[in-house]
Amino acid sequence: MKGLMQDWSLVCHRIIDHAAIQYGKRKVVSRSIEGPIVETNYAEIRKRALKVAQRLVKDGIKPGDRVGTLAWNTWRHLEAWYGILGAGAVYHTVNPRLFPDQLIYIINHGGDRVMMTDLTFVPLLEKIADKLPAIERYVILTDRAHLPQTTLKNAVAYEDWIGEVDGNFKWVAVDENDAAGMCYTSGTTGNPKGVVYSHRSNVLHSLAAAMPDVLGLSSHDIVLPVVPLFHANSWSLAFSAPMNGAALIMPGAKLDGASVYELLDKYQVTVTAAVPTVWLMLLAHLEQHNLKLPHLERVLIGGSACPRAMMEKFQDKYDVRVTHAWGMTEMSPIGTAGQLKPEVASLGHDAKLDVQEKQGYSLFTVEMKITDDNNKELPWDGKTFGRLKVKGVAVASSYFKGEGGNILDKDGFFDTGDVATIDELGYMKITDRAKDVIKSGGEWISSIDIENIAVGHPDVAEAAVIGIVHPKWDERPLLIIIPKKDKKISKADLLKFMEGKIAKWWMPDDVIFVDEIPHTATGKILKTALREQFRDYRLPTATAAE
Numbered sequence: 265m266k267g268l269m270q271d272w273s274l275v276c277h278r279i280i281d282h283a284a285i286q287y288g289k290r291k292v293v294s295r296s297i298e299g300p301i302v303e304t305n306y307a308e309i310r311k312r313a314l315k316v317a318q319r320l321v322k323d324g325i326k327p328g329d330r331v332g333t334l335a336w337n338t339w340r341h342l343e344a345w346y347g348i349l350g351a352g353a354v355y356h357t358v359n360p361r362l363f364p365d366q367l368i369y370i371i372n373h374g375g376d377r378v379m380m381t382d383l384t385f386v387p388l389l390e391k392i393a394d395k396l397p398a399i400e401r402y403v404i405l406t407d408r409a410h411l412p413q414t415t416l417k418n419a420v421a422y423e424d425w426i427g428e429v430d431g432n433f434k435w436v437a438v439d440e441n442d443a444a445g446m447c448y449t450s451g452t453t454g455n456p457k458g459v460v461y462s463h464r465s466n467v468l469h470s471l472a473a474a475m476p477d478v479l480g481l482s483s484h485d486i487v488l489p490v491v492p493l494f495h496a497n498s499w500s501l502a503f504s505a506p507m508n509g510a511a512l513i514m515p516g517a518k519l520d521g522a523s524v525y526e527l528l529d530k531y532q533v534t535v536t537a538a539v540p541t542v543w544l545m546l547l548a549h550l551e552q553h554n555l556k557l558p559h560l561e562r563v564l565i566g567g568s569a570c571p572r573a574m575m576e577k578f579q580d581k582y583d584v585r586v587t588h589a590w591g592m593t594e595m596s597p598i599g600t601a602g603q604l605k606p607e608v609a610s611l612g613h614d615a616k617l618d619v620q621e622k623q624g625y626s627l628f629t630v631e632m633k634i635t636d637d638n639n640k641e642l643p644w645d646g647k648t649f650g651r652l653k654v655k656g657v658a659v660a661s662s663y664f665k666g667e668g669g670n671i672l673d674k675d676g677f678f679d680t681g682d683v684a685t686i687d688e689l690g691y692m693k694i695t696d697r698a699k700d701v702i703k704s705g706g707e708w709i710s711s712i713d714i715e716n717i718a719v720g721h722p723d724v725a726e727a728a729v730i731g732i733v734h735p736k737w738d739e740r741p742l743l744i745i746i747p748k749k750d751k752k753i754s755k756a757d758l759l760k761f762m763e764g765k766i767a768k769w770w771m772p773d774d775v776i777f778v779d780e781i782p783h784t785a786t787g788k789i790l791k792t793a794l795r796e797q798f799r800d801y802r803l804p805t806a807t808a809a810e
């Protein structure tokens with residue numbers, strides 16, 4: 265027997281329709297690329313997104329065509345986002361922090377026909393445009409007064425371009441399983457691969473992500489997504505904020521501590537989200553100027569592990585609750601979030617932090633398991649490490665154009681490439697990327713655990729750990745440190761600080777102090793580059809062992 269309910273298709277433009285109807289006046293405030301702060305609201309965003317859709321159709325964009333965006337978080341980017349998918353086309357958010365060769369690869373592989381770009385990236389695009397033959401037109405997200413002289417093909421100012429239509433338009437009809445968006449994985453190894461989100465997966469992921477035990481969004485929230493739209497749907501916020509009527513404060517191109525603080529304070533932001541590197545800048549700014557965060561209630565931290573010291577600072581010093589989350593581009597991206605279940609909510613200060621340091625438990629719509637190399641499931645005891653595999657309604661089933669072949673195991677699970685433990689309560693803890701764990705004497709050492717402890721030292725700004733070849737143990741950990749500005753730390757001092765906090769055999773064999781640690785385009789430590797840089801490095805213990 266079949267259910268007798270209506271078939272209300274899960275298409276993304278329903279989100280902005282709902283926002284305009286129920287929360288039309290809720291603000292969307294942006295730091296524009298041109299400089300001034302610009303205020304609009306969901307009703308206006310929808311109106312102008314309809315114009316974008318209408319204008320794209322007028323340019324011959326057909327359902328399924330890809331439209332690229334190379335842009336910061338602003339109201340115009342949000343309009344473009346909803347306009348593109350409302351035209352039945354596929355938004356392809358490109359990460360401008362990638363190297364030019366990667367950009368060329370991604371834009372061509374994605375087959376983008378139109379590129380909508382911020383002023384910031386016009387010079388960058390001009391340099392590579394002759395290698396992007398499929399792009400028919402560049403829409404610069406600005407008005408005529410700010411449009412620069414440019415060699416970009418058919419370049420037009422966004423405001424002029426949408427000004428050519430009246431907005432009297434209906435969203436192009438699509439099936440909920442049609443593609444809505446596309447985002448390439450960072451590709452720290454091999455070529456980047458395209459993840460293709462469907463309307464249905466986006467809608468369901470946003471519903472799941474907004475639930476109280478995940479992001480917990482409501483129309484009372486004022487959300488500052490520092491995490492960019494090009495970083496996996498800004499962790500669902502581009503959908504889940506309008507869906508729930510939360511106001512949006514868009515930071516534009518300025519993500520430094522002072523600029524982020526200014527918006528948090530001025531617009532009384534209640535929820536914000538970004539990778540740890542952004543928060544390092546904010547916390548440094550707060551400390552330097554002795555500032556407080558009286559309005560901010562919650563900060564969502566993910567993309568790489570949130571150091572314990574960062575959690576303590578937010579929670580104890582600024583009274584801002586940290587939600588540690590984990591996910592990946594292939595998961596739309598949220599997989600787990602670290603709210604405190606009742607079983608752990610009344611633990612003491614340090615025990616609670618132990619729980620929060622884990623990456624959290626899976627949200628509804630995501631299943632997870634840990635396995636050994638033979639796909640045998642491992643116990644959820646909080647100790648046993650295994651390959652973390654996931655399955656769910658917003659998890660990739662394959663990459664664009666079949667790159668990488670079959671990516672699911674025989675039970676339909678996707679191997680995340682992460683190594684993790686899961687405890688009895690379901691809290692998952694990433695112990696490493698499979699390729700970054702240090703294999704010492706047949707046992708695994710978590711580089712992330714060591715990094716987290718090292719950054720707890722008051723004079724350490726950033727820490728990275730990589731495995732260095734060792735004649736006796738195969739690999740041993742090397743700790744690479746950036747000291748805080750004007751601080752000097754010695755190797756002995758640092759090792760003493762770490763003593764007792766990790767197992768003896770996990771202690772780094774050497775410590776090196778540097779001025780810079782390379783990062784990926786999404787703000788993670790670029791371990792491949794570090795491994796290359798220190799390829800010929802000899803540990804003092806290696807010489808001793810020979």
Ligand code: ADP
Pocket residue numbers: 449450451495496565566567568569570588589590591592593594623680681682694696697784786788
């Ligand atoms: P991105 O666009 O963020 O680089 P990826 O999909 O390439 O997205 O990265 C996903 C990976 O980032 C995960 O597989 C995991 O290794 C890492 N990651 C994400 N969140 C966390 C977290 N909270 N703690 C540790 N690692 C994380």
